[in-house]
Every structure is written in C-alpha cells, then in structure tokens.
Amino acid sequence: MNDNDQLAHRLALLDGVEFSATDLAAIVAEVEDLQRVAAELEEFAQATPWISQQIQPAGKKVGS
C-alpha cells in the first residue's frame, strides 16, 4: 500500500465526519505524524512481551 492509500485508509476511519479544508489539512498532518511515531514505537517495542490485560476476578478471596 502506498502512502496516499494508507492515508486514505486512515481517514476512512473518521466515520464519514466531514471537515473543512483547513481542519482536514491539520488532521492529515497529525495523522502523518502519528504514523511516523507508530513506526518508531514498533521498532522500540520489538522483543518486548505482549502485555496481558486479563479481567481480574471480582471481589477478594477470603483469607488471602
């Protein structure tokens, strides 16, 4: 997927909300920045365990 397609794919996630040209330009700049940051963090996070966010049991075990 080329850069333009990637951007179009991301902007499709805005649920059809329409912005003015000025707002859209600002959002595109922000999204491009987020893409760069995401790539940088992916590199940084390599070899780190995937974290687990299991729902905790309700309440507290008596005597624990």
Next chain:
Amino acid sequence: MTATNILELNLTDLSWLIAGRQISSSEMVQAALARLDSLEGKLNAFITVLREQATAAAQQADDEIGRGNYRGPLHGVPVTIKDMFETAGVRTTGGSKILADWIPTNDADLVDKLRAAGAIIIGKTNLDEFGHGGTSTLSHFGSVHNPWDVERIAGGSSGGSAAAVAAGIGPLSYGTETGSSVRRPASYCGIVGFKPTFGIISRHGSFRGAWSQDHVGLFTRSVKDIPLGLDSVAGYDPRDPASVHQEKAAYTAGLDGNVKGVKVGVLRRFLESVNPAVKNAFEAALKVLAQAGCEIVDIDIPELRYAAMTSMMTSSAESAGINRRWFRERHQDYVPHVSRGIAAGMTITASEYLTVQRARHRIREAVRGAYEKVALIVSPTTSRVAPLLAEGLKGNGDDTRHASYDHSNMLRFPSMLGLPGCSLPIGINPEGMPMGMQLIGAWFADQTVLNAALAYQNDTDWHARRPALVQA
C-alpha cells in the same frame, strides 16, 4: 483576623481553627467567595460558582460543629473541584459546549466523599475540554489566566483549580491528570500539586480523558495539606475498574518529613532542554534535599526517551474511543483543536495501540529497575515557567513527538505509568514567575514522596510566596 488573612491560612491551620470554633465555616466561605468575585474577571478560573449551596452548607457545618458533631479536617472548609466531576443537581460541563447545560443526577465518588467529610464545595473550576490539553486555553468557557501574570497561561488541564488555590480561593482543590494536568499547572501557578498512585482515588463519576492514565489529584499551598485532602477521598471503589484495595488512608499520620538515607535519582540527560533559571533552581533544590538527609545519585533510563510519544499515542487512541459517539454526532461542538486531536486518534489502529502498550511495558520495566536502586526520581516539573497566552498552543512547552531527551518525557512518564508524583515550588525566575520541582516515587510509595516534599518545604519558603495580585 481579617478576611485577607484568613484566606492566607493553609488547610492544616484553617481546619484547626474551624474545629476550635475560632473561625466559622460561614466566615471562611464568604471570604473565599468574595475573593473569587474580586478576581474572577481576571482569572476566569470558574465555570460554575455554588454561592447559595455553599452558604447553606457552611451554616449547616457551623451548626454541626457547634453541637459537637465535628466530622474531621475538611469539615466546614471551602474547596473547589475541577468541572470534570459530576455533581448531582449542579451542571457539569467538562469545559465543553456539548455538556454546557448538563445537570447530572448523581455525585462523583470524590464529591460523595467530600460531602461526607463536611467539605464545602464553592465552585467548579475551568479546564481544557474534557481534560484534553496542557494550557487551560481549550475550554468552551474561555482561557484560564495565571494569577502570577494574567497574560500567561495557568497550565492545564486543571488550570482553574491551580489558579484558584494560588489566588487564595480556598486552600484545597481537586483536579485530574492524564498526562501532566495536576503537576504542570501546580508548577506554573507556584503551588503544590500531588497525584497519587493509579487507583488510590476513585475516578467514578468523572469524565475519562484516557482510562489507563487518568488520575484524581490535589492542589494546595502547603505540602502539609496534601495528606489531609488525600485521607478524606482515598479508598477502594468497585465502580472504578482501576481502584485498588487499600488500607484506610493515613497519609497525615505518616507525614514526618524524614528523608534520612533516602536515595534520590537524577536523570541528568533530560536536563539539557531545561531553561537555565529553572535548572539553577533545581540544582539548588537538590542541595536542600541533600542537606535534609537524601543521597542524590545520577541515574540513566534511556527508555524514557520514548515516554512522551508513548503517552501521547495511548491517550490519543483512548480518547478517540471515549469520544467516538459524540464525535460522530457533534464534532462541530468540540473546541476545534480538541476535535482535530480526536479525529487523529480515531485513525490509530488496534494493532498500533497494542504495539504502543508493548512500548509502554518496556518503559515500565526499565523504570521498575531504576526504583530498585533509588526511592525517588526528581526533576524540574516543567522545563520553563508558564508561557504567555499570546504564544498559543505551541507555548505549552511540549515537544512530545520524537524519541529524545526532551524534558516532556519527564512530565509525561509518571501518569503513563501510574506513579505517585508531587510538584512543589522551588523558586521565582527573574520575570517573577514560579518554578517547580517534581518528586516521583515507585508505585504505592506515596508516603515517601510526601515526606520528601515536606522535608524540602521545611527548609525553604518558596511555598509561602504569593502572586502580587493577592498580596494585601
């Protein structure tokens, strides 16, 4: 005692005087409301003032105390709360046009606890919309101004709370922090700001900015007052998924200012981007801590270079999830900058969010390792003093989008990891603006943080300085 003098009282002294009936709650509440009236035109720190309710509640508190039914240190004390907390029968806006007229039917847990403690809520403070910002200029209700210089920002997002306490409008305020929204405005306004370990204070009934980073925090003018305000509102609440089981809070009883042998770590590389006056004040503050008995050591946590960007990505994605429905239906009603931020957050994919959490885990493990060597990490709270309002959003001092030794990483990592942190005043710069230092402890080392902050305060008088705006 004159009305001006009683507004100078810190919470500890005021509680004592109210309990002993040397000052009435009514007298104190009226003085705070009069101060609010005289300064609000300059500060814009409040969205809603609870004049009638506060007056009636103060009278009730006086009656109860007169009958010997004293509830504790907050009884009869005027307090303010950020307009992020739901108040039954009183509008709760989150600083947003979307909820400009919303009147909840229930109190937030914090409000419940304050009412039970007999505190008098006199007003709900201004903020960046739903906590999305670091300036308190992104509010539907206009910008908050800094009491030290009304041409400058108060910091955000809890700017109204910080400005109110700095201006003597009550000795205590409660705010929230997702990135740095308690510590930053506390530093900019020359007061004490504390956020406890994640899960110590329930967030039930307050708006979420980013659920995995949101905390409730406190503002006071003295470190001694923080535990009084904390003891009354801490505790397990099953309605908040982040709430932790804990013993009955007794931070006041544990406050002794003893820091003999406490190891304090300094991350020198992150000082490079700090303004020289702030850096000098920080170096002087380190000497005070050393004289009080701390052992100051240099440490390095290179992973923290990624802290600000990890925090920003996390909060962007989570706030998009939280605001998704309103965004679809009413995006034009958000403050434009906030709306654009939510839009960008909506484009973050699930796999990216999870990758960011992986990065967060790596940073957490590195920080956990550091806390095996030191008890506290300290740094300047902000790299410079409160910027001018005219500098706009770029003036909040954040440069968070690059892996670097930028100081913004210092500001962001405590909330991202849920660590207890306290900002307190350490000087006044040549322009007359306050500077702050933050003390960050390991998870649940809240008492250590408070004791070190008290040790510093005991040997300095920066916390006693007041803005010219309120000097008699």
